Amino acid sequence: xxxxxxxxxxxxxxxxxxxxxxxxxxxxxxxxxxxxxxxxxxxxxxxxxxxxxxxxxxxxxxxxxxxxxxxxxxxxxxxxxxxxxxxxxxxxxxxxxxxxxxxxxxxxxxxxxxxxxxxxxxxxxxxxxxxxxxxxxxxxxxxxxxxxxxxxxxxxxxxxxxxxxxxxxxxxxxxxxxxxxxxxxxxxxxxxxxxxxxxxxxxxxxxxxxxxxxxxxxxxxxxxxxxxxxxxxxxxxxxxxxxxxxxxxxxxxxxxxxxxxxxxxxxxxxxxxxxxxxxxxxxxxxxxxxxxxxxxxxxxxxxxxxxxxxxxxxxxxxxxxxxxxxxxxxxxxxxx
Amino acid sequence: xxxxxxxxxxxxxxxxxxxxxxxxxxxxxxxxxxxxxxxxxxxxxxxxxxxxxxxxxxxxxxxxxxxxxxxxxxxxxxxxxxxxxxxxxxxxxxxxxxxxxxxxxxxxxxxxxxxxxxxxxxxxxxxxxxxxxxxxxxxxxxxxxxxxxxxxxxxxxxxxxxxxxxxxxxxxxxxxxxxxxxxxxxxxxxxxxxxxxxxxxxxxxxxxxxxxxxxxxxxxxxxxxxxxxxxxxxxxxxxxxxxxxxxxxxxxxxxxxxxxxxxxxxxxxxxxxxxxxxxxxxxxxxxxxxxxxxxxxxxxxxxxxxxxxxxx
Numbered sequence: 001x002x003x004x005x006x007x008x009x010x011x012x013x014x015x016x017x018x019x020x021x022x023x024x025x026x027x028x029x030x031x032x033x034x035x036x037x038x039x040x041x042x043x044x045x046x047x048x049x050x051x052x053x054x055x056x057x058x059x060x061x062x063x064x065x066x067x068x069x070x071x072x073x074x075x076x077x078x079x080x081x082x083x084x085x086x087x088x089x090x091x092x093x094x095x096x097x098x099x100x101x102x103x104x105x106x107x108x109x110x111x112x113x114x115x116x117x118x119x120x121x122x123x124x125x126x127x128x129x130x131x132x133x134x135x136x137x138x139x140x141x142x143x144x145x146x147x148x149x150x151x152x153x154x155x156x157x158x159x160x161x162x163x164x165x166x167x168x169x170x171x172x173x174x175x176x177x178x179x180x181x182x183x184x185x186x187x188x189x190x191x192x193x194x195x196x197x198x199x200x201x202x203x204x205x206x207x208x209x210x211x212x213x214x215x216x217x218x219x220x221x222x223x224x225x226x227x228x229x230x231x232x233x234x235x236x237x238x239x240x241x242x243x244x245x246x247x248x249x250x251x252x253x254x255x256x257x258x259x260x261x262x263x264x265x266x267x268x269x270x271x272x273x274x275x276x277x278x279x280x281x282x283x284x285x286x287x288x289x290x291x292x293x294x295x296x297x298x299x300x301x302x303x304x305x306x307x308x309x310x311x312x313x314x315x316x317x318x319x320x321x322x323x324x325x326x327x328x329x330x331x332x333x334x335x336x
Numbered sequence: 337x338x339x340x341x342x343x344x345x346x347x348x349x350x351x352x353x354x355x356x357x358x359x360x361x362x363x364x365x366x367x368x369x370x371x372x373x374x375x376x377x378x379x380x381x382x383x384x385x386x387x388x389x390x391x392x393x394x395x396x397x398x399x400x401x402x403x404x405x406x407x408x409x410x411x412x413x414x415x416x417x418x419x420x421x422x423x424x425x426x427x428x429x430x431x432x433x434x435x436x437x438x439x440x441x442x443x444x445x446x447x448x449x450x451x452x453x454x455x456x457x458x459x460x461x462x463x464x465x466x467x468x469x470x471x472x473x474x475x476x477x478x479x480x481x482x483x484x485x486x487x488x489x490x491x492x493x494x495x496x497x498x499x500x501x502x503x504x505x506x507x508x509x510x511x512x513x514x515x516x517x518x519x520x521x522x523x524x525x526x527x528x529x530x531x532x533x534x535x536x537x538x539x540x541x542x543x544x545x546x547x548x549x550x551x552x553x554x555x556x557x558x559x560x561x562x563x564x565x566x567x568x569x570x571x572x573x574x575x576x577x578x579x580x581x582x583x584x585x586x587x588x589x590x591x592x593x594x595x596x597x598x599x600x601x602x603x604x605x606x607x608x609x610x611x612x613x614x615x616x617x618x619x620x621x622x623x624x625x626x627x628x629x630x631x632x633x634x635x636x637x638x639x640x641x642x643x644x645x646x647x648x
Contacts, residue, residue: 041360045350051343076343084349094353096414096432103359103383103451104390106593117389125488133484154482244482251487258487314439318504319497322409322438322465328397329378331458 036111040102045094046083053108054079057115061123067191070198071127082122097122128259135247135257138217143243148231155240158231166239170248176236177249180229184254185218193218220250358431362453371452372590376406379461381429382589383451384408384444386506387596389499392453393444394436394461400443404510404587409465410440410496416485419493422478423464429454435478438465440496444503445510447607449589510587511608513580522571530571533562550577551619553612578611582618585633586611594641613640 039047046054058075062068072078085095101118105111143149143156150159157163185193220226233249234241251258362368376382376398384393393408400407411434418424418435426433430453456464463475481489522530527548534544537558546552553576554562562572586595586607599606614636 040355041363043350044354044357044360045346047346080343080346084353091349091353094355096412099355099359099413099430099432100383100390100392102355103362103453104385113388114390125491128487128491129484132487136484242482244486248486314497317501318442319439319501320441322396322441323467325396325400325407325441326462326466328400328407329458329461330397331378331461 036108037102037105046098050083051076051079053112054082054115054119057112057119058082061116061120065120065123067194068123068127070194071130072123078119078123081126082119095122124259131258132247132251134217135250136243139246139250140243143230143246146227146230149234152240154242156234156243157237157240158234161234162239164239166237166241168237168239168241168245170245170252173233173236173245173249174252177229177233177253180225180232182221182225182229182253184220185257187256189218190256356431358429358454362429368452375588375590376446376449376452377455379458380455381411381434381453382408382449383453384448384503385450386448386503387599390450391496391499392434394456394464395449396441396461396465398446402510402513403584404446405443405507406446406449407441407443408500410437410500411435412492412496416481417489417492418478419480419489420478424476424478425456425460425464426474426476427460428456436464437493437496438467440500442500442504443507444500445506445587446589447587447592447595448503448506450592452589511578511583513583522568526568526571529567530562533565533567537561546619550574552576552616576612576615578615579633581630582611582614582633585630586614586637590634591637591641594637610637610640 036050036053039049055076058072058078062072062075062078072081083095083098084091085093097118101111101114104114144151148159149156150163151157152163155163155165157166221229230246233246371380376395378395378397380395381392382395383390392411392413394411395406395408397407399405413430413432413434415424415433415435419437421439422435422437424433424435428434459472460475463469463472480486531544531548534547534554535541537554539547543552547554554572559572563569585591591607591610595606595610597606598604598609602609614633617640618633618636
């Protein structure tokens with residue numbers, strides 16, 4: 001970048017007097033004001049001081065969002081789960097969000113402030129993933145049970161129909177699906193289902209894994225409405241679909257099935273609290289809603305970069321493709 | 337939840353899943369100091385932070401159109417967030433794989449760049465953003481998950497796009513360059529009145545002249561007294577005009593910490609306050625130091641930042 005003049009005859013030397021490093025960089029131990037960051041750097045992970053901060057943050061979020069109580073029982077467990085993510089086989093990794101939190105904060109106060117955003121968004125995601133995971137399981141077992149379908153995991157297709165992988169998208173299937181009305185569960189039904197899940201016990205299965213007792217969930221549609229809907233979708237797909245495509249279509253038709261948000265505009269309202277920042281004096285959410293709608297227009301994104309109309313819309317909002325800048329980049333013989 | 341996590345297992349968890357060594361190394365004084373001093377370069381990964389939210393991004397072009405702006409592409413250190421239009425880079429300076437979204441590229445204020453996080457090679461950057469190049473090992477096309485993580489990947493992609501659009505919008509809030517002489521447009525009589533009134537407040541003739549040409553700003557109480565004394569509000573509150581070199585220099589990541597501290601303490605735009613203080617400092621130093629340009633302002637900003645630190 002142009003601007004600051006430097007003399008080529010003088011070799012660059014770090015001038016620490018011009019730069020005061022963020023406190024968490026001070027891992028040698030002097031001036032230990034960002035004590036949480038020091039603890040993380042020294043222990044190579046969270047310690048008591050870190051959990052004390054995260055536990056308080058988690059308790060506050062759970063207090064303000066009691067609807068998530070069915071998923072997160074204790075704030076301390078929630079903090080631990082945030083730091084160390086689990087997958088189906090157990091603990092999988094140190095949460096990348098936790099690593100980002102460590103790098104971003106430069107004081108204990110900042111750590112707590114950023115943690116409240118990071119933790120809340122992570123909890124929203126966990127709740128949504130739980131709901132979406134159950135939806136996947138439910139659709140999978142329904143398709144398995146139904147003798148109208150053939151399967152070669154993870155693909156399903158209508159018996160007698162083509163088994164080639166369909167390139168149909170949620171957007172292309174939605175108009176067909178909408179022609180076959182389904183009485184989706186109401187918001188109240190979904191809320192009640194969550195409350196009932198909170199009553200269920202944790203059980204250990206035959207593989208030694210611990211999980212919540214299974215529940216049935218509210219039925220999709222009256223009579224065989226949903227089965228008819230599904231046949232119409234697979235007929236329109238004219239080939240094999242994966243369960244997540246069917247699940248995405250269900251969510252597009254009944255957004256509040258998943259957590260508190262997903263395709264629901266409610267999602268942006270929830271995030272408002274998360275995205276407000278001191279550089280912005282915007283008080284209404286119109287901008288976010290317009291931007292969100294433009295981005296959400298194609299629910300699969302694979303098609304996004306190929307849709308000239310959408311690309312134009314995003315360009316007007318300021319988004320471009322990196323490729324447009326290929327010739328303007330200047331590398332100076334890199335150092336790490 | 338598959339396995340009940342227990343605080344008693346913490347030591348073992350830290351041993352099995354440690355914070356990558358490279359992350360700690362990126363905190364190295366010399367690296368951070370040198371990178372902040374030199375300013376952002378193509379191929380560097382930075383944490384961008386608006387005071388509430390932080391996201392990683394790759395710097396493509398610094399100073400595109402305006403040295404206060406930088407072209408960046410959204411990145412994440414969470415590979416489970418990959419979507420079909422993302423690219424996964426397996427070997428990064430962070431010691432962990434990262435996702436990059438070439439479709440989420442935009443121009444944002446350089447003031448958002450907070451923490452430097454290493455640099456990717458030119459070859460890796462080009463392969464990550466140019467889909468016409470032959471594939472190279474370690475740079476792979478992303479795939480949207482077929483598990484429950486899918487719903488998070490989709491919602492976070494949307495959220496990330498909106499955040500980067502919002503950051504792009506912040507460009508409009510940057511102060512205008514080429515600020516004109518502050519007292520232009522007022523009559524000679526008005527200027528004379530202001531000059532005399534500032535002198536009456538106890539300032540020197542040199543300071544009164546500086547107020548008149550926008551090099552020095554009076555305090556809130558002083559301005560109120562002048563308005564009460566009958567001077568035109570628009571003349572008294574004309575504000576301080578800031579030179580382009582200062583407006584550009586103060587936006588650089590090197591001054592982020594000082595600006596943030598002012599913002600936190602005074603609930604004001606920290607950059608503008610820092611720039612104003614540098615202008616006042618420059619006025620007081622003017623008799624002893626010459627020179628102009630960004631390097632001159634960098635020295636003044638350094639002095640002001642140091643004096644802010646000593647107030648703590």
